[in-house]
Amino acid sequence: MFTLSAHCYYDDDETIDLVSLMLSMIIAVDQCCGQHYLGVIESDQLTFDLIASRFHYVLVKFDHLYAYGSNQDVFNQLALDTMNNTGREDIIFINLEVKDFDDHQCMDLVNRYGIEKKQFPAIRLFINAEQFNVEKFKTIKPIEYPVQRNQSNRYQPDKIILDPTRLRLFLRQYTTIRLLLPNCTEYLDRVATEFVHTLNNGTFDEQNRIIDKMKMMAKQKLNNDDNLYGWKQLNQYIFWMKYGQKHSDGGGDGNSAKVYDDQHERLKSILWNENGHISWTKRQQLQVRFNVLQSFRLTNDEQQNDDDGDNDTIDSHRKQEF
Numbered sequence: 001m002f003t004l005s006a007h008c009y010y011d012d013d014e015t016i017d018l019v020s021l022m023l024s025m026i027i028a029v030d031q032c033c034g035q036h037y038l039g040v041i042e043s044d045q046l047t048f049d050l051i052a053s054r055f056h057y058v059l060v061k062f063d064h065l066y067a068y069g070s071n072q073d074v075f076n077q078l079a080l081d082t083m084n085n086t087g088r089e090d091i092i093f094i095n096l097e098v099k100d101f102d103d104h105q106c107m108d109l110v111n112r113y114g115i116e117k118k119q120f121p122a123i124r125l126f127i128n129a130e131q132f133n134v135e136k137f138k139t140i141k142p143i144e145y146p147v148q149r150n151q152s153n154r155y156q157p158d159k160i161i162l163d164p165t166r167l168r169l170f171l172r173q174y175t176t177i178r179l180l181l182p183n184c185t186e187y188l189d190r191v192a193t194e195f196v197h198t199l200n201n202g203t204f205d206e207q208n209r210i211i212d213k214m215k216m217m218a219k220q221k222l223n224n225d226d227n228l229y230g231w232k233q234l235n236q237y238i239f240w241m242k243y244g245q246k247h248s249d250g251g252g253d254g255n256s257a258k259v260y261d262d263q264h265e266r267l268k269s270i271l272w273n274e275n276g277h278i279s280w281t282k283r284q285q286l287q288v289r290f291n292v293l294q295s296f297r298l299t300n301d302e303q304q305n306d307d308d309g310d311n312d313t314i315d316s317h318r319k320q321e322f
Contacts, residue, residue: 039079053137057091058126181291192295236292
């Protein structure tokens with residue numbers, strides 16, 4: 001394992017150049033060692049503050065040494081999708097491997113943020129309003145990703161699991177980053193947004209035109225393309241459109257899209273219940289329905305956030321529950 005450190009005192013411009021050089025060297029070393037994952041930076045207690053303080057958003061995974069498996073894959077995929085699909089330059093994903101022996105790698109950091117070994121993998125989001133200020137960054141209190149344990153597995157009932165949908169919603173809640181959820185597309189999300197606007201300010205006729213358009217697309221998928229997956233996907237969107245139309249007051253009060261909140265809480269309580277016992281097939285069906293639901297529900301939340309203005313404080317972000 002390679003270790004990079006720097007002990008020098010330069011003016012501000014030279015310090016920034018030094019950190020850029022160190023960042024490039026870290027990536028190069030990781031790639032040479034075969035431990036580098038696209039979009040993720042490996043760091044330690046000597047380089048973490050220097051690197052992380054340069055970015056507005058910093059998503060960090062504190063984990064055991066040489067961590068592997070589904071949790072590592074979920075975190076890596078989130079980083080890859082974020083960088084590929086959004087082209088963001090204001091976020092960085094950092095993996096910190098913690099050692100409680102030998103050189104005690106990253107132990108200073110887990111102690112700083114009050115993280116225990118039994119909480120690994122622990123996800124923390126830093127919102128840094130003042131980039132390039134290392135000392136200021138050290139004082140930031142990160143937002144904690146809620147722990148979810150795999151109680152349905154009798155062999156490892158206390159194992160923490162990272163859910164790809166829940167992690168995306170966590171990032172979406174606290175940042176300006178908008179990632180597609182599984183089973184959703186950009187086009188269908190735009191249609192969902194259009195439909196939510198008709199619930200708020202439109203008429204039944206406008207809502208029916210959108211529903212009829214979706215039905216026609218679903219029929220074409222099934223008949224012309226023989227695309228069963230595309231047909232099922234469209235029908236999930238149609239289901240939530242009909243639900244919203246049925247349970248809203250017809251539109252016009254600006255709050256009709258809130259009809260989706262009860263269903264969000266109901267599905268969340270089933271899917272994220274640590275003691276829940278539902279079959280794998282049923283869970284997959286509910287997960288698809290839940291993911292598509294977010295296309296309708298989150299559009300309303302984002303509009304509300306826009307009306308409130310730009311505010312990057314933790315308290316303002318916590319107004320919306322994912």
